[in-house]
Amino acid sequence: MHIRFIDAFASLPALLQSALEPILRHDDFPAMLTAQQVSQLRLETGLDDTALAFALLPLAAACSLTPISHFHVGAVARGISGNLYFGANMEFSGASMQQTVHAEQSAVTHAWLRGETRLASITVNYTPCGHCRQFMNELNSGSELAIHLPDRAVASLGEYLPYSFGPQDLDIATLLMDKVDHGYQTSASDALSQQALAACNQSHAPYSQSHSGIALESDSGKIYGGPYAENAAFNPSLPPLQAALILLNLSGEDCLKIRRAVLIERSDPLVSQLDATRATLSALGCQQLQHISL
Numbered sequence: 001m002h003i004r005f006i007d008a009f010a011s012l013p014a015l016l017q018s019a020l021e022p023i024l025r026h027d028d029f030p031a032m033l034t035a036q037q038v039s040q041l042r043l044e045t046g047l048d049d050t051a052l053a054f055a056l057l058p059l060a061a062a063c064s065l066t067p068i069s070h071f072h073v074g075a076v077a078r079g080i081s082g083n084l085y086f087g088a089n090m091e092f093s094g095a096s097m098q099q100t101v102h103a104e105q106s107a108v109t110h111a112w113l114r115g116e117t118r119l120a121s122i123t124v125n126y127t128p129c130g131h132c133r134q135f136m137n138e139l140n141s142g143s144e145l146a147i148h149l150p151d152r153a154v155a156s157l158g159e160y161l162p163y164s165f166g167p168q169d170l171d172i173a174t175l176l177m178d179k180v181d182h183g184y185q186t187s188a189s190d191a192l193s194q195q196a197l198a199a200c201n202q203s204h205a206p207y208s209q210s211h212s213g214i215a216l217e218s219d220s221g222k223i224y225g226g227p228y229a230e231n232a233a234f235n236p237s238l239p240p241l242q243a244a245l246i247l248l249n250l251s252g253e254d255c256l257k258i259r260r261a262v263l264i265e266r267s268d269p270l271v272s273q274l275d276a277t278r279a280t281l282s283a284l285g286c287q288q289l290q291h292i293s294l
């Protein structure tokens with residue numbers, strides 16, 4: 001079992017521990033459960049979907065990186081496929097506060113990057129902040145997304161964010177998690193550049209059209225892509241580096257051991273990721289950033 005799960009796992013109810021043990025046994029548990037694994041867990045534990053998602057929160061929170069707050073937020077997003085995706089907050093010492101990733105952003109982005117096309121619900125161990133409510137308001141599930149919190153009745157995002165400002169106010173119809181392919185191409189044929197290109201082609205940048213994507217090579221040699229995800233209110237936008245770091249972290253890899261990165265963006269973009277990406281990567285101890293302009 002990955003070392004980060006050991007304490008949280010020990011705190012789970014005995015039935016859930018025995019049902020999860022074969023799934024978590026290996027180091028490479030991807031911090032998600034397929035719909036089939038979820039049905040099996042329900043069968044073995046007697047928990048319903050809602051109770052199961054709550055019961056998994058300690059494991060999700062165990063994925064957090066919190067050198068600043070030491071405050072562990074965990075989230076579990078349910079895709080329409082029935083798969084569950086963990087999310088956890090991530091803080092980066094030596095970078096600006098703005099580089100922080102919230103657990104809700106992590107779970108949403110995790111689902112998106114693993115190919116989920118829409119979310120049904122999200123379960124969180126603390127009430128989502130305003131920034132997260134606004135971030136989730138960009139999703140194609142719209143105000144229908146169900147939010148489950150401890151000690152509260154389930155309520156929709158629309159209820160958590162009344163009188164909202166969103167993509168429709170700026171006449172934008174393509175929403176976060178909609179399948180897109182911007183069709184950019186590059187002559188760089190190495191695997192890292194191609195993965196960064198794929199992320200760029202998947203990115204959600206309807207406000208600036210400054211599509212971008214990154215790919216990170218981890219300590220183990222695996223590659224993690226991160227597409228940029230803009231938000232109607234601009235500031236809650238998630239930079240491509242953060243998206244890739246979410247996937248790398250949830251996959252059980254070390255954000256402080258990134259070997260190299262390729263960032264791809266349009267030439268002369270209205271919005272550039274380059275300076276912030278370089279600064280945050282450098283705070284993580286990685287100086288190997290290649291920049292490709294399309």
Ligand SMILES: O=c1ccn([C@H]2C[C@H](O)[C@@H](CO)O2)c(=O)[nH]1
Pocket residue numbers: 066069071073088089090091100101102103104127128129130132
């Ligand atoms: O909705 C919220 C509110 C806060 N945090 C994280 C951000 C930061 O890492 C820590 C303290 O704010 O908690 C979340 O993940 N989600």
Ligand SMILES: [Zn+2]
Pocket residue numbers: 102103104128129130131132133
């Ligand atoms: Zn938040």
